Amino acid sequence: MLIVHKYGGTSVGSLERIASVASRVEKAKKEGNDLVVVVSAMSGETNKFIEFAKHFSDNPSKREMDMLLSSGERVTASLLAIALQEKGVDAIAMTGRQAGINTDTMHTYARIESIDPSAMQSEIDKGRVVVVAGFQGINKDGAVTTLGRGGSDLSAVAIAGALKADSCEIYSDVDGIYTTDPRIEPKAKKMDFISYDEMLELASLGAKVLQNRSVELAKKLNVKMIAKSSFSDAEGTVIGEESENMEAVLVSGIALDRNQARVTIREVADRPGIAAEIFTKLAEEQVNIDMIIQNASADGTTNLGFTVSGCQSDQAKAVIEAFDHDIGSMDFDDSVCKVSVVGVGMKSHAGVAATAFTALAHEGINIEMISTSEIKVSMVIAEKYAELAVRTLHQTYNLDA
Amino acid sequence: MLIVHKYGGTSVGSLERIASVASRVEKAKKEGNDLVVVVSAMSGETNKFIEFAKHFSDNPSKREMDMLLSSGERVTASLLAIALQEKGVDAIAMTGRQAGINTDTMHTYARIESIDPSAMQSEIDKGRVVVVAGFQGINKDGAVTTLGRGGSDLSAVAIAGALKADSCEIYSDVDGIYTTDPRIEPKAKKMDFISYDEMLELASLGAKVLQNRSVELAKKLNVKMIAKSSFSDAEGTVIGEESENMEAVLVSGIALDRNQARVTIREVADRPGIAAEIFTKLAEEQVNIDMIIQNASADGTTNLGFTVSGCQSDQAKAVIEAFDHDIGSMDFDDSVCKVSVVGVGMKSHAGVAATAFTALAHEGINIEMISTSEIKVSMVIAEKYAELAVRTLHQTYNLDA
Numbered sequence: 194m195l196i197v198h199k200y201g202g203t204s205v206g207s208l209e210r211i212a213s214v215a216s217r218v219e220k221a222k223k224e225g226n227d228l229v230v231v232v233s234a235m236s237g238e239t240n241k242f243i244e245f246a247k248h249f250s251d252n253p254s255k256r257e258m259d260m261l262l263s264s265g266e267r268v269t270a271s272l273l274a275i276a277l278q279e280k281g282v283d284a285i286a287m288t289g290r291q292a293g294i295n296t297d298t299m300h301t302y303a304r305i306e307s308i309d310p311s312a313m314q315s316e317i318d319k320g321r322v323v324v325v326a327g328f329q330g331i332n333k334d335g336a337v338t339t340l341g342r343g344g345s346d347l348s349a350v351a352i353a354g355a356l357k358a359d360s361c362e363i364y365s366d367v368d369g370i371y372t373t374d375p376r377i378e379p380k381a382k383k384m385d386f387i388s389y390d391e392m393l394e395l396a397s398l399g400a401k402v403l404q405n406r407s408v409e410l411a412k413k414l415n416v417k418m419i420a421k422s423s424f425s426d427a428e429g430t431v432i433g434e435e436s437e438n439m440e441a442v443l444v445s446g447i448a449l450d451r452n453q454a455r456v457t458i459r460e461v462a463d464r465p466g467i468a469a470e471i472f473t474k475l476a477e478e479q480v481n482i483d484m485i486i487q488n489a490s491a492d493g494t495t496n497l498g499f500t501v502s503g504c505q506s507d508q509a510k511a512v513i514e515a516f517d518h519d520i521g522s523m524d525f526d527d528s529v530c531k532v533s534v535v536g537v538g539m540k541s542h543a544g545v546a547a548t549a550f551t552a553l554a555h556e557g558i559n560i561e562m563i564s565t566s567e568i569k570v571s572m573v574i575a576e577k578y579a580e581l582a583v584r585t586l587h588q589t590y591n592l593d594a
Numbered sequence: 595m596l597i598v599h600k601y602g603g604t605s606v607g608s609l610e611r612i613a614s615v616a617s618r619v620e621k622a623k624k625e626g627n628d629l630v631v632v633v634s635a636m637s638g639e640t641n642k643f644i645e646f647a648k649h650f651s652d653n654p655s656k657r658e659m660d661m662l663l664s665s666g667e668r669v670t671a672s673l674l675a676i677a678l679q680e681k682g683v684d685a686i687a688m689t690g691r692q693a694g695i696n697t698d699t700m701h702t703y704a705r706i707e708s709i710d711p712s713a714m715q716s717e718i719d720k721g722r723v724v725v726v727a728g729f730q731g732i733n734k735d736g737a738v739t740t741l742g743r744g745g746s747d748l749s750a751v752a753i754a755g756a757l758k759a760d761s762c763e764i765y766s767d768v769d770g771i772y773t774t775d776p777r778i779e780p781k782a783k784k785m786d787f788i789s790y791d792e793m794l795e796l797a798s799l800g801a802k803v804l805q806n807r808s809v810e811l812a813k814k815l816n817v818k819m820i821a822k823s824s825f826s827d828a829e830g831t832v833i834g835e836e837s838e839n840m841e842a843v844l845v846s847g848i849a850l851d852r853n854q855a856r857v858t859i860r861e862v863a864d865r866p867g868i869a870a871e872i873f874t875k876l877a878e879e880q881v882n883i884d885m886i887i888q889n890a891s892a893d894g895t896t897n898l899g900f901t902v903s904g905c906q907s908d909q910a911k912a913v914i915e916a917f918d919h920d921i922g923s924m925d926f927d928d929s930v931c932k933v934s935v936v937g938v939g940m941k942s943h944a945g946v947a948a949t950a951f952t953a954l955a956h957e958g959i960n961i962e963m964i965s966t967s968e969i970k971v972s973m974v975i976a977e978k979y980a981e982l983a984v985r986t987l988h989q990t991y992n993l994d995a
Contacts, residue, residue, distance in 0.1 A: 208649045215650075245673055248609045249616075250680040257679070257687045261672035264665040271662035272646055278658070279651040286658045291736055312736075335692055335713075 195227040195317070197361040199327065199349035202236035204364050204423035205269050211235075214364075214423060215276035218322060222282055227317050229356065231327040231349040232273055234265025255300035259329075259339045262301075263289070266326035266345070274324045284322040287313070289329035289337070293355075294348065296330035296338045303338035305330060305347065305410075308355035317356075325352065343404030350407045354414030361411065361418050362429070367402055368422035369430035370395065372592040373447040378584045380593035385428070387445055388435035392418075394535040394569040395448045408432065435537055443538035444545060444590040449583050450531045453483070454506035455561060455573055458513060460494040460521025467519055468497060474512050480505045483531070484564040484571065494521065498562055500573060503527060529561060530579045533571040534586055546570045552589040558582055596628040596718070598762040600728065600750035603637035605765050605824035606670050612636075615765075615824060616677035619723060623683055628718050630757065632728040632750040633674055635666025656701035660730075660740045663702075664690070667727035667746070675725045685723040688714070690730035690738070694756075695749065697731035697739045704739035706731060706748065706811075709756035718757075726753065744805030751808045755815030762812065762819050763830070768803055769823035770831035771796065773993040774848040778984045781994035786829070788846055789836035793819075795936040795970045796849050809833065836938055844939035845946065845991040850984050851932045854884070855907035856962060856974055859914060861895040861922025868920055869898060875913050881906045884932070885965040885972065895922065899963055901974060904928060930962060931980045934972040935987055947971045953990040959983055 198218060205211050214230075222228055242261050246253040267288055274286035293309030313323045327345025332338050340347050346363055353361035368383065370392065375381040387395070389412035396405040402420050411418045411432065421429030461467055468487065475482060486498040501509045506527060513523050539545045546563075549570055553560060558581065562573035574582055587593060599619060606612050615631075623629055643662050647654040668689055675687035694710030714724045728746025733739050741748050747764055754762035769784065771793065776782040788796070790813035797806040803821050812819045812833065822830030862868055869888065876883060887899040902910045907928060914924050940946045947964075950971055954961060959982065963974035975983055988994060 208646060212650065242669070245609060245669075246676050249613065249673060249677040253676040254679050257672045257675045260668055260687050260689065261676075264668050267661055267665050268643070268646075271658045272650060274658045275647055275654040275662075276650040278655050286661050288661065288738070337689070 194225075194359040195229075195356060196221060197229045197231065197349050197353040197356070197358045199231040199345055199361065199363045200233065200423055201345065201363075201365045202233045202239070203366045205232055205273070206236035208272070210423075211269065211272050211276055215273060215280060215282075217364075217423065218273075218277060219280050219282050222322055229313060229317070229323045229325060229352055229358070230273065231325045231345055231352060232266060232269040233327050233345040235269055238265035238268070256336055259300045259337050262339050263326070263329040263337045266328050270324045270326040277322055277324070282322055283320055284324055285316050286324045286326070288326050289348065290331040292323070292325045292352065294330035294351065296332050296340070298332045298334065298336075298338070300336075300338055302341040303330060303332065305340070305351045308351055310352070310355040313352070313356060341406075343407070346404040346407035347410060350411045350414065350416050350418065353416045354410070358416070361416050363403060363407075363418060363420050364423035365402060365420070366422060366424055367420075368425055368427040369420050370402055370432070370446070372445065373583050373587050374449060377449065377580045378447075378587045378593075381587065382593060384430050384445065386431045386433065388537050389432060390435070390568055391445050391535050391537055392432045394533065394566070395446050403432070442536055443542055444534055444536035444592065445538075446535050447583050447586045447590075447592065448533045448535060449579055450533075451576060451579060452503040453500050453529050453531050453573065454503050454509070455498065455500050455526045455529045456506075456509055456513065457496060457498045457524040457526075458520050458522075459496050459524065461497050462494060462519045471497070471513070471516060474515070475509060478508055478512050480509050480512065484562055484573065486562050486564070500529070500531065500562065528576045529573050530576040531571050531573050532579065532582045532586065533569050534590065535569045536590075537568050539569070540567050548589060549586060552585050553582055556581055556585050558585075595626075595760040596630075596757060597622060598630045598632065598750050598754040598757070598759045600632040600746055600762065600764045601634065601824055602746065602764075602766045603634045603640070604767045606633055606674070607637035609673070611824075612670065612673050613677055616674060616681060616683075618824065619674075619678060620681050620683050623723055630714060630718070630724045630726060630753055630759070631674065632726045632746055632753060633667060633670040634728055634746040636670055639666035639669070657737055660701045660738050663740050664727070664730040664738045667729050671725045671727040678723055678725070683723055684721055685725055686717050687725045687727070689727050690749065691732040693724070693726045693753065695731035695752065697733050697741070699733045699735065699737075699739070701737075701739055703742040704731060704733065706741070706752045709752055711753070711756040714753070714757060742807075744808070747805040747808035748811060751812045751815070751817050751819065754817045755811070759817070762817050764804060764808075764819060764821050765824035766803060766821070767823060767825055768821075769826055769828040770821050771803055771833070771847070773846065774984050774988050775850060778850065778981045779848075779988045779994075782988065783994060785831050785846065787832045787834065789938050790833060791836070791969055792846050792936050792938055793833045795934065795967070796847050804833070843937055844943055845935055845937035845993065846939075847936050848984050848987045848991075848993065849934045849936060850980055851934075852977060852980060853904040854901050854930050854932050854974065855904050855910070856899065856901050856927045856930045857907075857910055857914065858897060858899045858925040858927075859921050859923075860897050860925065862898050863895060863920045872898070872914070872917060875916070876910060879909050879913050881910050881913065885963055885974065887963050887965070901930070901932065901963065929977045930974050931977040932972050932974050933980065933983045933987065934970050935991065936970045937991075938969050940970070941968050949990060950987060953986050954983055957982055957986050959986075
């Protein structure tokens with residue numbers, strides 16, 4: 194079997210942790226597998242570099258930031274290769290460039306355009322474990338690029354796809370994907386399997402275990418991902434294609450995203466293009482919009498609601514205020530959260546949303562905004578009800594069974 | 595003018611120091627110069643990485659060490675470029691690879707084979723300051739290589755040569771080359787000029803300001819080096835070709851190397867090839883020999899003396915002991931030092947050596963070994979006399995005049 198391992202920042206957060214990762218890799222190799230190991234920077238390093246750069250500039254150039262930030266993963270990769278070699282495991286460290294990872298030119302948030310796996314394959318053929326610095330690639334100008342936060346997951350999946358690996362094991366400090374956050378609902382259960390689509394919804398809705406873009410790519414390339422803990426030997430959660438002959442689970446998990454702010458714009462002039470203007474301007478200012486709700490117009494004006502990440506709420510506010518001639522008033526609420534019910538089974542079952550609304554109403558929780566997709570229902574509620582809502586929904590759909 | 599600056603570890607040892615370097619570069623740029631700036635890792639970083647690697651292995655693989663060690667310079671280069679940009683100085687950071695530095699495959703002690711300066715030149719033509727991560731290059735396999743301790747000096751000189759720069763200014767925490775170590779002889783004077791050959795002798799004899807290989811390369815490429823302090827505005831020392839119409843200075847400096855051990859092998863079998871065998875074996879064990887003295891044989895055996903760096907004395911001892919059938923006894927002395935008189939004027943003047951011997955004899959200092967070249971006389975003496983010998987010779991040749 195050819196397996197890709199990926200170890201995140203806490204899994205390689207100290208020299209002792211790197212030694213422990215080396216033992217885990219050694220074990221997998223001795224079981225007869227071929228291995229590529231993708232590593233993140235030691236936890237704290239990336240933030241340290243960002244602090245360093247901020248000492249000089251509030252808005253450091255992205256090209257230079259990429260050269261700076263990519264150093265951390267190189268350090269981990271070199272050290273892990275050295276640790277493996279000392280155990281008698283033949284290993285070679287590679288940078289993103291050496292591993293053949295080619296990206297576009299969008300510094301600090303580059304997209305992988307192609308992977309030339311020949312250098313990795315040639316080392317694998319020699320029986321070597323290939324240790325790759327994650328999070329980074331190289332663009333057509335030869336400059337180092339990075340793939341954005343969580344980018345090492347993306348490196349791992351892309352490499353697994355390029356090498357046609359049997360699986361891509363993502364190691365972190367949690368041992369899999371849970372039906373909801375166990376810190377909120379102790380009865381949360383670890384799932385053995387979750388489909389790509391469900392995982393995508395959960396990840397975009399606040400589950401932090403896997404980077405969303407990596408799940409998208411895994412789905413596209415049909416890479417079997419396994420979320421595991423590097424701190425235990427527990428079985429992880431497999432993320433894969435839902436199988437035809439599998440009875441689709443109605444609801445697989447409840448996600449919570451606390452980091453939300455709700456913006457409601459009242460009395461928006463009901464003329465064509467006004468919404469487009471507002472959201473174009475928000476996009477230009479790099480404000481990421483999540484849910485958007487517009488009610489049908491009644492009296493010549495309409496109300497427009499949307500949510501943004503809490504950390505971008507000031508930017509959003511500034512953009513909207515510039516539209517003062519076309520809007521009535523703006524209502525802004527930082528103390529909201531988004532709770533979501535996710536499950537592929539919803540596709541073929543009506544009533545999942547209604548069950549959720551009823552359950553929350555029963556607890557006296559008011560739903561401020563609703564947004565649905567084929568496999569999820571998201572509800573914006575007051576943040577003070579966050580835990581209660583999660584536990585209520587978890588129980589409603591029998592997820593602790 | 596096109597000028598290459600190089601800043602060593604203490605010159606970029608903190609964020610404040612990097613900011614200070616940025617101001618210095620800005621000033622030189624505003625004076626109308628084109629600039630390439632080569633930087634070392636922040637002081638302490640390289641040693642930290644070495645400690646990290648030693649946690650895993652006493653003998654870590656050199657290829658992976660190079661990937662690890664090269665990270666430090668990349669961090670400094672990125673940060674300096676960001677600091678310059680913030681000042682409104684257009685700047686771009688480059689790794690050794692991006693700067694076109696191609697080396698052989700000898701990891702941790704690679705030699706520069708060629709430099710393709712086109713990428714740097716193209717940025718210079720755009721009016722940009724090019725900030726290059728020193729100490730590193732890339733080999734034909736695409737692996738990162740490093741150039742050995744002090745390798746950033748070598749990067750700077752090689753780049754200056756490839757770009758036909760007007761000068762290569764090497765910044766450190768000392769403001770030039772002195773007639774001897776001012777900590778030993780307070781009357782030591784800073785030289786305005788020293789020839790490549792003299793600098794080579796001084797550097798190889800213990801003066802730490804410039805890396806020896808960089809001076810060799812500067813001589814070969816005829817690059818004008820200037821040793822300066824990044825902590826002051828003092829004029830530095832120019833290292834260049836001795837000019838024909840310049841009256842050669844008889845003696846330009848006194849060097850001291852404390853880190854020496856003397857080995858004397860008595861009653862070596864006087865058969866052809868025995869010295870070759872001993873020194874081949876020492877070379878195989880990577881023991882660097884400095885002076886070698888063999889006296890004419892008298893009674894069928896001979897005495898063979900040589901010096902090694904103090905840190906390699908145990909290795910040397912082990913090698914010699916393996917020759918027990920061919921040698922009588924070994925005499926080993928760790929408490930010696932080497933004091934050297936250097937000057938191009940010696941080439942055309944007799945008596946310099948005799949003057950040195952007389953001066954030391956006058957102070958009751960016994961000379962254990964002597965070795966001479968065209969432009970230097972080196973003497974091994976008991977270490978306790980080190981400072982006295984340096985001051986005596988400094989005065990004898992009127993260097994404080």
